[in-house]
Each structure stands twice: as structure tokens, then as C-alpha cells.
Amino acid sequence: MANWDVIVIGLGGAGSAAAYHLAARGCRVLGLDQHQRIHTFGSSHGKTRIIRQAYFEHPSYVPLLRRGYELWNELEQAADDHLFHRTGLVEWGPKDGVVIPGVLRSAAEHGLAIEELSVAEVARRWPGLAVPESHSLGQWQAVIEKDAGYLRVEACVEAHLRLAEQASATLQHERPVRHWRATPHGVEVATDDGVEHAERLVIAGGPWSGQLLSGLGIRLSVLRKYQYWYAPQQTGYDQRDGFPCFFHETPAGYFYGFPSIGRDGLKVARHSGGTPVEIPTSPHPTDGADQSLIEDYLKAFLPGVGDHLQAQSGCYYTMTPDEHFIVDVHPDQPRVAIVAGLSGHGFKFTSVLGEIACQLALDGGTTLDTSLLRIERLRRA
Ligand SMILES: Cc1cc2nc3c(=O)[nH]c(=O)nc-3n(C[C@H](O)[C@H](O)[C@H](O)COP(=O)(O)OP(=O)(O)OC[C@H]3O[C@@H](n4cnc5c(N)ncnc54)[C@H](O)[C@@H]3O)c2cc1C
Missing domain, CATH: 3.30.9.10 (D-Amino Acid Oxidase, subunit A, domain 2)
Known part of the structure; x- marks a missing residue:
């Protein structure tokens, strides 16, 4: 019997947002991170991140950014914090x-x-x-x-974490995940303090995603x-x-x-x-x-x-081989959603990636067009 609806592995940029959206939808959420709350070991630290919409990397990112802008705005209101500074x-x-x-x-x-x-x-x-x-x-x-500028990166992560907790998520830091596996009825996540059981899993491991996704056959x-x-x-x-x-x-x-x-x-x-x-x-x-x-x-x-x-x-x-993100359901494990390989340009998206990860985990699909970011393109390559 699963004691959680969803476990989120990794509570950095993407995982903190996923935990927030899942908790806001009423799920019993367990978020796990190997490091302390707001740390300097991964990818989401250093005070500022650029946010922009006229995306030179590919026009397909623009609708995601439009939704991301709405969500950053909502997050600022909910957290009562000035997160997005429009410097141009x-x-x-x-x-x-x-x-x-x-x-x-x-x-x-x-x-x-x-x-x-x-x-x-x-x-x-x-x-x-x-x-x-x-x-x-x-x-x-x-x-x-x-209409571009910068996000206060640590404050954004903290806002997502705090609001996730206010929506009843359980967030545990300094608790590394050693491995995970799908079972016939859900997923098991092993830590040094025991195994956690959930219906579904979100993997948002940032630079450690390669270890968490070693079976995927994709080089990060x-x-x-x-x-x-x-x-x-x-x-x-x-x-x-x-x-x-x-x-x-x-x-x-x-x-x-x-x-x-x-x-x-x-x-x-x-x-x-x-x-x-x-x-x-x-x-x-x-x-x-x-x-x-x-x-x-x-x-x-x-x-x-x-x-x-x-x-x-x-x-x-x-980095993914084509420098586009991986945002998808695991091709072999339909209960597992993945946000990984953000290739050095992902922070501005984390508000919307949290919402998408939540939809992928709970609904098996998303209302936004993420076809550029599907796993299949990299397995074929
Ligand atoms: C110098 C620099 C500048 C950047 N500038 C920009 C910019 O201007 N604009 C922009 O949009 N993007 C920018 N980026 C990219 C952006 O910051 C990243 O894409 C984004 O922060 C990645 O978020 P993440 O959630 O994937 O990773 P992280 O925030 O690193 O989160 C991953 C988390 O998973 C945890 N974790 C991993 N494995 C485990 C495990 N086994 N058990 C438990 N926990 C685990 C880690 O401890 C970590 O907290 C920049 C990146 C860098 C490094």
C-alpha cells in the first residue's frame, strides 16, 4: 500500500515547482533531496537567472514561456515576494x-x-x-x-518549497535517493532510512539525473x-x-x-x-x-x-545531445515523469515545468505542446 501519491526526487528548480503543483492539486507528496534546503551544489544558485520570451533556441519554447510568465506572476502573488525583475x-x-x-x-x-x-x-x-x-x-x-529580465533564483526555489509545504507536501532534505524501481502497483524509492512507496514518481535530479535515469539509454x-x-x-x-x-x-x-x-x-x-x-x-x-x-x-x-x-x-x-530539455513520461514506466537535461537554459521555465511534471505524473499527458522535448527523439538519435 503506497503511503504517498507522488514522490518527487530532487527539490531544486524543477522539483520544487513540481512538488508545489502536485500538492496544490491535493496529492500526498513526499519530496526528497540529497542536500540541504537551497544549496550551492547543483544548478539553481547564484542569485540571478535571465528570463526572456523571444527564444533564439527554438520558437516551440515560446508558448511554454508564456505560461511560465503567468505562473511566475501567480507565484509572486502567492509568495508575496518580488521574484521577477523586468530590467529588459x-x-x-x-x-x-x-x-x-x-x-x-x-x-x-x-x-x-x-x-x-x-x-x-x-x-x-x-x-x-x-x-x-x-x-x-x-x-x-x-x-x-x-518584457525580459531576471529571476531571483534561490528565492524562486524557496517560494515553491514554502508553498508546497503550505499545501501539505512533506519535504525532506539531506535524504539521498539510492535507487528507485517500478512495481506492479506503484514505485519504490530506496533511501538510507528505508524504502518509500508511492503511486507515482517525478524525477528532477538536475546534474545527477544521469544516475537516476541510467536505464534510459540517453547520455546526459x-x-x-x-x-x-x-x-x-x-x-x-x-x-x-x-x-x-x-x-x-x-x-x-x-x-x-x-x-x-x-x-x-x-x-x-x-x-x-x-x-x-x-x-x-x-x-x-x-x-x-x-x-x-x-x-x-x-x-x-x-x-x-x-x-x-x-x-x-x-x-x-x-546537457542533452541536442540541448533541448527532456520533459516526458518515462517510456517504459508510465507512472514516472521526468524533467531533466535542462541544458543550461532551464531555470526560467521551472514554474511551467513544475505544472507540466504534475500533469505528466497524474494525467499521463500535458495540456501544453512539449513535442520538442520528448524522450523518443534522443533514443532514435
Ligand atoms: C552558471 C549557470 C547560469 C545559468 N543561467 C541561466 C539563466 O540565466 N537562465 C535560465 O533560464 N537558466 C540558466 N541556467 C540553467 C538553470 O539554472 C538550470 O537549467 C536549472 O536551474 C536546473 O534545475 P534542475 O531542477 O534541473 O536542477 P537542480 O536545481 O540542480 O536540482 C536538482 C536537485 O536534485 C537533487 N538530487 C539529485 N539527485 C538526487 C538523489 N539521488 N536523491 C535526492 N536528491 C537528488 C539535487 O540535490 C538538487 O537539489 C544556468 C545554470 C548555471 C549553472
Whole structure:
């Protein structure tokens, strides 16, 4: 006899949201996490995450983001916390690159409000952004998405956890799951303190998903990434001065960042690159080569920031082979829903992924179109 309706393995970005939606639907929910509440060992820490809708990665994500925006709004109301800061986002890169054509395609297909402008105009609007000579030549372009900005990542996870508990979910941290299996009547989840039984299971293990899904036949590769906070040496980079979030396709790769926020400073990171790791462990060693690339980037494009590093933090991307998420029912176990392989761009979706995971676990399907994210595409590949 199952003592839980649903067990959620992993209470990070996606799992906290799944636990919340399941509990809100009246399920008896047990959430399990191997680490303490809000930790720095996985993928959902470091103060901020960019959120945007004109999605260069694929237009199919836009309807999910539209629902995600509604859910972030509802979460802010329910949690009484300002989670989503609409600073706007400047994206720039080559006209024939990946980012600009992708943004324009998603915006056109879904009627999203964006502003197109030259990179020289961007630099006039925000003097803290410099444009190297080569960028003014007409082959570079910028796009501004006003209804974009950042989420306070830990506060979002905490809001989902707290509201899940208020809806009667039982959340247990520092209780690792050793393995799970389906039985004829449900699922069994084994921990060091005994076996838990449930009708259904949600797996949201972030960078540890490969171990939890070893039978799936899909390779998830984990990359160690870094985020850096600098104390700007000149004015004009502060959120209060209207400095936006930014995402930049350059010949040296993708870089992104946030305005300077209070005493935290300006956060900047590299979206491309990263060091493959077999098993996610902490603490993260420092990476001088990565930091040099960041400081070269700042020197070229945000020269007034300088190189006064205040803090840095390691974090993991969990990559699928095509860099699209895995959001599906387990192909061999219909009682098991999976949210994994968020490939370094998943946090902004976690509100809607929680709702989808809940529907997949309870209803066996979802009201949103997740065909791009089905497991089958990767098993065929
Ligand atoms: C540096 C960096 C910057 C990023 N920037 C952005 C951004 O700007 N915008 C954006 O949208 N996305 C961004 N991302 C990606 C985004 O943060 C991740 O896709 C998202 O946070 C992943 O959430 P998750 O729930 O899959 O993983 P996590 O939040 O890591 O949660 C997984 C949880 O599962 C638990 N767990 C795993 N195995 C077990 C087990 N066996 N037993 C019990 N518990 C277990 C872990 O302890 C962990 O708490 C960034 C990621 C990084 C690293």
C-alpha cells in the first residue's frame, strides 16, 4: 500500500515547482533531496537567472514561456515576494549568427514585442556598453526585449518549497535517493532510512539525473560552469540606472550578464564552453582560463566594469545531445515523469515545468505542446 501519491526526487528548480503543483492539486507528496534546503551544489544558485520570451533556441519554447510568465506572476502573488525583475534584455550578435536570427524568428512567429536596433544605437543608449569598431559595420545587430529580465533564483526555489509545504507536501532534505524501481502497483524509492512507496514518481535530479535515469539509454553530459561578480569601477551599470541584462554572441563565444545589483556587483558568465565532469562534486576548483576570457570580454564590451572580482561560484549545466530539455513520461514506466537535461537554459521555465511534471505524473499527458522535448527523439538519435 503506497503511503504517498507522488514522490518527487530532487527539490531544486524543477522539483520544487513540481512538488508545489502536485500538492496544490491535493496529492500526498513526499519530496526528497540529497542536500540541504537551497544549496550551492547543483544548478539553481547564484542569485540571478535571465528570463526572456523571444527564444533564439527554438520558437516551440515560446508558448511554454508564456505560461511560465503567468505562473511566475501567480507565484509572486502567492509568495508575496518580488521574484521577477523586468530590467529588459539586450541581445546582440552577427546578423547571420545564431542569436539574432533565432530571436527574430521566435518574435515573428509568436508576435512578441521586440525592438531592433544597431549596436551603435545600443552603445548610445547605454554608454557602459562599448562597441568595437568591427561591430559597427552593418553585419552586427541588436535586439531589445523589454518584457525580459531576471529571476531571483534561490528565492524562486524557496517560494515553491514554502508553498508546497503550505499545501501539505512533506519535504525532506539531506535524504539521498539510492535507487528507485517500478512495481506492479506503484514505485519504490530506496533511501538510507528505508524504502518509500508511492503511486507515482517525478524525477528532477538536475546534474545527477544521469544516475537516476541510467536505464534510459540517453547520455546526459555535465559541464562545470562559472559565474563572476565584479564591482563596476565606473557608473552606469546599476539596475537603478536602467542598465539591462545582456546576452552577446561574439567570435569568442556566448557571454551574458546582469546589471549591478546592490552590493552584489555585476554578474557575468560564459554560456559557451565549460568543463565536462563525470560526477558532480563540490567544491569547484577555480578556472583561470575561463576567468581570463570573461575579463577579455569585459574589457572589450563593458570596459567601465574593470577587473575587481568580488565573488565567483561554480555551477552545473546538464546537457542533452541536442540541448533541448527532456520533459516526458518515462517510456517504459508510465507512472514516472521526468524533467531533466535542462541544458543550461532551464531555470526560467521551472514554474511551467513544475505544472507540466504534475500533469505528466497524474494525467499521463500535458495540456501544453512539449513535442520538442520528448524522450523518443534522443533514443532514435
Ligand atoms: C552558471 C549557470 C547560469 C545559468 N543561467 C541561466 C539563466 O540565466 N537562465 C535560465 O533560464 N537558466 C540558466 N541556467 C540553467 C538553470 O539554472 C538550470 O537549467 C536549472 O536551474 C536546473 O534545475 P534542475 O531542477 O534541473 O536542477 P537542480 O536545481 O540542480 O536540482 C536538482 C536537485 O536534485 C537533487 N538530487 C539529485 N539527485 C538526487 C538523489 N539521488 N536523491 C535526492 N536528491 C537528488 C539535487 O540535490 C538538487 O537539489 C544556468 C545554470 C548555471 C549553472
